[in-house]
Amino acid sequence: MKTISGTNLEQAKSHNRRVVIEAIRTNGPMSRAAIARMTALTTQTVSNIVEELARSHLLIPMEAQRIARGQPIIPYTINPSGAYSIGLELGRQRAAGVLTDLSGTVCARIERHVDRPGPTEAMPVLAGIVQDLHEAFSFPRDRLLGVGIALPGRYADGGVTSLSPLNLPGWQDFPVARELERLIDLPVLVENDATAAAIGERLYGVARGLGSFVYLFLAGDGGIGAGMFLDGHLYKGSRANAGEIGHIIVEPHGRLCTCGKRGCLDRYISPSVAYECLGIDDAQELAPDDLDAMIAANSHGLEIWLEQAVQPLRQTIDFLELAFDPQTIVLGGSAPTSLMTRLAERVEPLHVPVNPTEKRTIPRLMIGATGKDTAILGAAALPIFSETNPQFDVLQKPLTHRAMMG
Structure with a gap:
């Protein structure tokens, strides 16, 4: 049986500070009253936290706004130079x-x-x-x-x-x-x-403000992995190795993988396989512009990769949606943008979802950050x-x- 305990006052205070910062970060400038309504914290607690964050240079007040009668409200926003x-x-x-x-x-x-x-x-x-x-x-x-x-x-x-x-x-x-x-x-x-890339995408990218999403990361050096947020929590698994989806078997008795199994997703969709199809032996040694030029010059090789990658990617998206029920799946990574764009275009239409009549406000698949800086910005x-x-x-x-x- 799992037993849980409460927390001490200092930990609760730290948590509340983070909640206030998160509310402003995801929603833009907010007054103290608006923060209190959104976070369910008391007005006094919010006032104390806002004052502390302002003294620490993490928040800055904006110009006061007068709305009808009463005291003007002062919105607070994140101070970019605060940290x-x-x-x-x-x-x-x-x-x-x-x-x-x-x-x-x-x-x-x-x-x-x-x-x-x-x-x-x-x-x-x-x-x-x-x-x-x-x-x-x-x-x-x-x-x-x-x-x-x-x-x-x-x-x-x-x-x-x-x-x-x-x-x-x-x-x-x-x-x-x-x-x-x-x-x-x-x-x-x-x-x-x-x-790291999933964290960066949630803070600054297309997943900003989303509670549950899966980030499919195609690495420029060849592999594929995933980062996951579930119900607002970064999910890493019991040994911090959740997201090793490159070794999901998508083709029983298929191609031999470096892990020793056969038919792993990595052997069909990863950039290293794309480079094999394109005849590029030294992708990591090439400047991004030169690599993009070589990809553009070999439409036949690119088509060979896309033909074998699309169905496993659809299958993987199905699995992730059924297993984790994310709001969306983000496709990104340090692989060349040209590869990512073509793959995202070709994977549509996705398989019919389990509940096709459900109204969605967010696309099932979105393109996130791509290119060589994705991992370092995530870091x-x-x-x-x-x-x-x-x-x-x-x-x-x-x-x-x-x-x-x-």
Whole structure:
């Protein structure tokens, strides 16, 4: 039997602060009274929180508005310069970093060339990028919430140690977050690229304000995964590895997959298969414009990929809709935009939904962020999400054995 406990006052206060920020972030400028109505918090509680957030520079008042009789109302909005975040990305040939403000706007960007780096080579490079970003865009360091890193691969319990990032030697079980924190003296959050992209899409993209959606992430380096929000919660699973949909079997006894099974979704829909059909051997070494040009020049190869990818994608969308009942499914990722656009066009019409008469206000499939910056912008969203997203789990948490025994 699962046993739960309440929470202490400080945790409830932190949760309420996040609720107020989320209300303004998703709805735009709001008065204290409007926030109270939307959140079911008392007017006094909202006033206290708004004053605290304004003192912390996270909210700023707008021009007072007079509506009929009575005191004018003062709407509050998110202050973009109230906090900053850094996103890092590490690939076989590129180490990159972006600095974003609280609205998700990119304030500075830095790239460094690397050559299949191991941890010993990569960690100082990433630490240097963090320092250079702060110097490139001057702001109070206490407004830097932290650093996010988006990596491919699966993760150990707790999501701290990557089991197989980057397909580079030396990274097996390397504690990325702990080692980088030691070098830069800032909080470091590590997520797989699909989850990071889903967070970025919910904060700033087409899924903004949605409670339940699945983000299908097609990685530029070849794979496919998913990030999920269910009822407003980021869902990661018991070992932080939910969303490994690339290994759903869509063709029994089909093509051999790197995981050892046959017929996995990854072997039909992933960008790596598209590159095989297009005769592109070095997609990761090409500039985005050059890669798009090669894709455009080989319509026959593109058609071969689309023919084999469309039906498995429809099947996967059916499965996700029936299993999780999301408001929408977002198709995005770091794969070339030209591939994503053609795939989204060809997958329509989708299979008939289980309830075809239901009226929908949101399309079943939407295109999210695409292109090479998708993962790194998702990484930059991690510290902001961590600091501002309501954490309902602090209000209902499992009791420890000691607490249960008194």
